[in-house]
Amino acid sequence: MLLILSGAGILTLKAIVTAAPYVAYFVAGILVTLAWQKARACIRGRREGDGEQTEPEPTPDVGEALRRLVADDNGVLLTRVRDDLKLPNTKRVKQLLDEAGVTWKAVRTSRGNGPGVHKNDIPPDPSPVVADAHAAGCCCRSSGNNNSDNGTDPSGREGLHVEPIGLAGSVLRQAADEKRHHQINP
Known part of the structure; x- marks a missing residue:
C-alpha cells in the first residue's frame, strides 16, 4: 500500500515539474531556506550552550x-x-x-x-525591618534640653501628652488641665 502511494506521489510530482518546471525551483528554494534556518538555530544553540551558564530568573514578588x-x-x-x-x-x-x-x-x-x-x-505589605530606628540624641533617648518639662516630677502632670483613641488617631491633652471645657454628646 505504501509503495503504491509513493509511486502515485512521484508520478504527480513528475507531471507538475514537466508542466511547470519553475515550480520545482520554487519548492527547492523553500526546502533549502528551511534547512538553512534549522542549521543556524542548531549552531546558535551549541554556541550558547558552550558559553556561560545562564542564571535563573529571579522569582517575581x-x-x-x-x-x-x-x-x-x-x-x-x-x-x-x-x-x-x-x-x-x-x-x-x-x-x-x-x-x-x-x-x-x-x-x-x-x-x-x-x-x-x-x-x-492579599497579604499586607511587609513592614521594613529596622535594627535601630532612632539615632543617638533622638526621641526618648535624648538628654534634657533645658525646658521646664524635663524635671523629675513623679506625677508626670506637666506639659502636653498624647492619648491614643483607637484606630481613629490620637488626642493631644494638657496634663495639668483636668476639667473638661466641653461636653461630648453620644
Missing part, C-alpha cells in the same frame, strides 16, 4: 503585584497577574501564589469573573 493591581476592586484575576509579571501561563502564577501562601479562588472583579485572589486574601 506576587504579593507586591497583587497589592499594586487590586486598587479599589474586589480582587485580581490570575490572568491580570500573569500579564503584569510577564509569566508564560496562569499555572506559573498559581505556583507562585502557593509558594507565597496566598489562596486563590473564583472572584468577581470589574474586569470580569474567573480564578483570582480576593482582596481580603
Whole structure:
C-alpha cells in the first residue's frame, strides 16, 4: 500500500515539474531556506550552550503585584497577574501564589469573573525591618534640653501628652488641665 502511494506521489510530482518546471525551483528554494534556518538555530544553540551558564530568573514578588493591581476592586484575576509579571501561563502564577501562601479562588472583579485572589486574601505589605530606628540624641533617648518639662516630677502632670483613641488617631491633652471645657454628646 505504501509503495503504491509513493509511486502515485512521484508520478504527480513528475507531471507538475514537466508542466511547470519553475515550480520545482520554487519548492527547492523553500526546502533549502528551511534547512538553512534549522542549521543556524542548531549552531546558535551549541554556541550558547558552550558559553556561560545562564542564571535563573529571579522569582517575581506576587504579593507586591497583587497589592499594586487590586486598587479599589474586589480582587485580581490570575490572568491580570500573569500579564503584569510577564509569566508564560496562569499555572506559573498559581505556583507562585502557593509558594507565597496566598489562596486563590473564583472572584468577581470589574474586569470580569474567573480564578483570582480576593482582596481580603492579599497579604499586607511587609513592614521594613529596622535594627535601630532612632539615632543617638533622638526621641526618648535624648538628654534634657533645658525646658521646664524635663524635671523629675513623679506625677508626670506637666506639659502636653498624647492619648491614643483607637484606630481613629490620637488626642493631644494638657496634663495639668483636668476639667473638661466641653461636653461630648453620644
